[in-house]
Amino acid sequence: MEPVTDPPDKIALRCSSVHRYLGEGEGRVHVLKGVSFEAHRGQVYAVVGPSGCGKSTLLYLLGLLDRQDGGDIWINGRLMSNSSDAERTAARGINIGFVFQFHFLMQEFTSLENVMMPMRKLGRLTEAAMRERAHELLSAVGMGDKTHRLGTQLSGGEQQRVAIARSLANAPAIILADEPTGNLDQRNSGIVFDFLTQLAKQNGQAVIIVTHNPEIAGRCDAVRSMRDGVFL
Amino acid sequence: MSPNLRIASRFLTAKKRAMLMSLSCIVLGVGLFVVTQATTSGFEQFFIRTILGTNGAIRIEDRIQDTMRSMQAGGQNSNSNFYIALRTEGKKYIEGIEEPKLLVDALRRFENVAGVSEVLHGPVIIRSSFKSESVRAYGINVDDHLRVSDLGSQIIQGHISDFRDKPSGALLGKEMADRLQLTVGDSFILESQGESRRYRVSAIYETGVADIDRVRIYLNMSEARSLLKKPTGASFIQVSLFDKDRAPQDAQHMVAVLQYSAASWQEREKTWLEVFRALRISTAITVSVFTLIAGLAMFNTLAMIVMEKTKEIAILRSMGYTRGDISQIFLWQAAIVLMLGTVTGWVLGAVVTYAISNFPIRIRGIFATDTFIVSWSIWHYVAATATAVIMVMAASLIPARRAARLEPGDVIRGTAQ
Incomplete structure (x- = not known):
């Protein structure tokens, strides 16, 4: 990973002129058309726009889950555009926490084990310390009394809260949330959003939320609207 | 984990x-x-x-003699008595062991040899009151043979000591005893080269190998020599080894040293x-x-x-x-x-x-x-x-x-x- 720029410490994530095509042959679509974006620590950003405008595609690129066809991405000041799969994987484990629309909990594991999973991979803490931190995070999202329930024994809202706790497990600099409230009712949406933003602000993390929900977007620090692969 | x-x-x-x-x-x-x-x-x-x-780890059977083709130098009509050896033609096997005692002594010096037993055998006709059959008489020194075989544990009726103690005693294979309807203590006649002698069944053995149990009758060596009219020599020498898996190497070594054919159990039972x-x-x-x-x-x-x-x-x-x-x-x-x-x-x-x-x-x-x-x-x-x-x-x-x-x-x- 080669440092290309030395951005101010407050910038957790930056992308410049990012292009992405999806599909093959005649079905090939230019989804992102030179998108540039910057996320500061302790700030919550909403990316809004109609379906198919490229919001989620941008999020996956920023989360290093996908590779851009053009442009550059920096994570914590490190250029990740041409990094190897191993470097990108390591960067995800250390710097990025994900919250997805469909929760994606590991159903065979308890809430506690789900939250401990990123910590186990990183291997920085002892078993006892991991367990304690997972308990703290689950308590913070109001799931302290359901730590030993399997994913299948939790409601949608509860699963999403566990997913938020899991995204914060390794204290990443960036939280990327793709429609985190998309599958939840209004009450649960509010609870989940509050937990996410509150914890992120406490820990000085940059949060980028892709959402269709105008109410959620309205409560973020900044809103970026997208249409046809560009920010308006 | x-x-x-x-x-x-x-x-x-x-x-x-x-x-x-x-x-x-x-x-x-x-x-x-x-x-x-x-x-x-x-x-x-x-x-x-x-x-x-039954047959031991190695069997020493025939003496080996190298043969050579030779020709007279100077052609057919020449009076020259000068011969040159052209090449070795192969090996000639002379049946039996001429000096078994010397060979036994030599074999006992091999490091891996556990026991050595000389055996003399020949065709005989056995007659019981029930029927007659052609079989082979095997003359053995019983104590030597017990060291190179499981004959002692193969006895199913009678006692090996009776055989050792009585010169006219014989050990019959189970199948042979059944066919001739003989049991321990019964007497029978062996005929060889026009001579008939009476013997008594000391014990009956069973190896499980049909070819042995049907045709092999053990006699004490002195009786066998007398019956078969072979006062000297032996048909083969049976050898047991401490390490049976070394039999092919030991056999090869014995051939080279003793100039007798030696067949390891692996070679004999290859099929x-x-x-x-x-x-x-x-x-x-x-x-x-x-x-x-x-x-x-x-x-x-x-x-x-x-x-x-x-x-x-x-x-x-x-x-x-x-x-x-x-x-x-x-x-x-x-x-x-x-x-x-x-x-x-x-x-x-x-x-x-x-x-x-x-x-x-x-x-x-x-x-x-x-x-x-x-x-x-x-x-x-x-x-x-x-x-x-x-x-x-x-x-x-x-x-x-x-x-x-x-x-x-x-x-x-x-x-x-």
Whole structure:
């Protein structure tokens, strides 16, 4: 990973002129058309726009889950555009926490084990310390009394809260949330959003939320609207 | 426990039935492999024990004499008496042992030789009150012969001491005694070269080898010399070894040193040993089909799990789990089932082997047994495990690599749409 720029410490994530095509042959679509974006620590950003405008595609690129066809991405000041799969994987484990629309909990594991999973991979803490931190995070999202329930024994809202706790497990600099409230009712949406933003602000993390929900977007620090692969 | 092993063990519960199918095939494959190897090796080793106990590890039989073709220098009409050897023509075998005592002394100096016994044999006619048959009389010095054979333990009626003590005593094979309706204490007549002598049955032996039990009658050496009219010499010398597996090398050494032909048990029984080897390999191949099915079942199960767990794979990748970790998670699943299946297969194999060893079966002809013969060897378990590991892990590599190649972005995008 080669440092290309030395951005101010407050910038957790930056992308410049990012292009992405999806599909093959005649079905090939230019989804992102030179998108540039910057996320500061302790700030919550909403990316809004109609379906198919490229919001989620941008999020996956920023989360290093996908590779851009053009442009550059920096994570914590490190250029990740041409990094190897191993470097990108390591960067995800250390710097990025994900919250997805469909929760994606590991159903065979308890809430506690789900939250401990990123910590186990990183291997920085002892078993006892991991367990304690997972308990703290689950308590913070109001799931302290359901730590030993399997994913299948939790409601949608509860699963999403566990997913938020899991995204914060390794204290990443960036939280990327793709429609985190998309599958939840209004009450649960509010609870989940509050937990996410509150914890992120406490820990000085940059949060980028892709959402269709105008109410959620309205409560973020900044809103970026997208249409046809560009920010308006 | 490593995170990958922890995840793998939980993923196993996702496809219980399919995993049980794979597990059953591994158990059967390993268990049957062990059982078939134990039985085929058991019979082979019993056969080897039988031939060592009857004909010894090495048999010294004929004297070897090199022959040379020679020609007279100067042509046919020349008066020259100058000869040159052109080349060795080959070997000439002179039947029997002329000086057995000297040879026995020489053989006893070989480091690996445990016992030496000179044997004189010849054709005789045996007459009982019931019938007559052509058989072969074997003259032995009983104490020497007991050191190179299991004759003592092959006695099924009577006592070897009666044979030792009475010059007119004889040891009859069980089949011969049955055909002539002779039992211990009965007398019979042996005829050879126009002379008839009366003997008494001291004991009846059974080797299980039909060719021996039907035609071989043991006499004390002095009686045999007198009956067969061979006051000196011997037909062959039977040798037993401390380490039977060194017989071919020792035989070769004896030929070089003594200039007598020496046949190791491996050389004499090559045909039967090859039959047993072929049988052992063919059963191993047949039984390996179960392990192959286990491999295919494992491939199928893991491929299904990979398809069903794509979003879990994607989320693991998003958390920082590498492609290697994902591959390892699926290989661990195969390894866990393999370990469980192998250990259970060992137990199954051992239990069935034990049960079979008590299964009554009467075999006579190449050896004598009334139950299945099994061999207990750690190497049967090692070979069964190696077969299972190779087949199951090879079959698991493809789905594991496929899981590792999944792009998390593609999976999440596909799930979200």
